[in-house]
Amino acid sequence: MMERKKTDCPALPPGWKKEEVIRKSGLSAGKSDVYYYSPTGKKFRSKPQLSRYLGNTVDLGCFDFRTGKMMPGKMQKNKQRLRHDPLSLAKGGKPDLNTALPIRQTASIFKQPVTKVTSHPGNKVKADLQRVTEQPRQLFWERRLKGLRSSDVTEEVLRTMDLPKGLQSVGPDSSDDTLLSAIASALHMSSSPITGQTSVAAEKNPAIWLNTSQPLCKAFTVTDEHIREQELKVYQARRSLEEALIADGLARAAENTRELLEGKTA
Secondary structure, three states, X not given: OEEEEEEEOOOOOOOOEEEEEEEOXXXXXXXXXXXXXXXXXXXXXXXXXXXXXXXXXXXXXXXXXXXXXXXXXXXXXXXXXXXXXXHHHHOOOOOOOXXXXXXXXXXXXXXOOOOOOOOOOOOOOXXXXXXXXXXXXXXXXXXXXXXXXXXXXXXXEOOOOOOOOOOOEOOOOOOHHHHHHHHHHHHHHOOOOOOOEOOOHHHHOHHHHOOOOOOOEEOOOOOHHHHHHHHHHHHHHHHHHHHHHXXXXXXHHXXXXXXXXXXXXX
């Protein structure tokens, strides 16, 4: 059961309506969803979708989608926060898109520097700089990606990719979707080659012999034939995207023309 409230939206051009749908039952009772309707009755579920439709006719930079109001103060605060944020400055002033992986970063439990015990003359302290700077990493963090799904602007779940037969998972309860997310994360975040788990012992006891810098899959080899197949798929995907963008532009132009004609006849 839901309660619907539809009101005019002064921040948008005349004829635009804002609808707030309040949920009355279930675990999400009390929460609300916001939608917008154009003068022709077209429904919009998100700000990016609304921005693409309006184009350059309305500046939605300081438009708050939930309240339906222009909030220039909020936009100014965001600019100031990004301007004084060291992480944003290091990225060239670009907004933080939060691409950090869900890995638990554990601090070192050993105090530095190590104190030499002189009561035992035979003791020797060895300093391994690589071991000192390297921090422990959480095993099987890829399982946190399980159940995550990507969706488009209309909130429809996108179809997942099919993994090649040569990619086989390693570790407890590792599904194809989790493995795909882990490989994509490794390609995005790691600067070293992605080879999979090269140690045979990792398949028998991954909790001990697992290489945390590689995804949870068996070692694989990429041949020239695989590269040519992927190049063909990329070419076909780009052609399909180009055709879809052209069709979308023609449909949008036809819709704008129809709205202009309807406005003149009214």
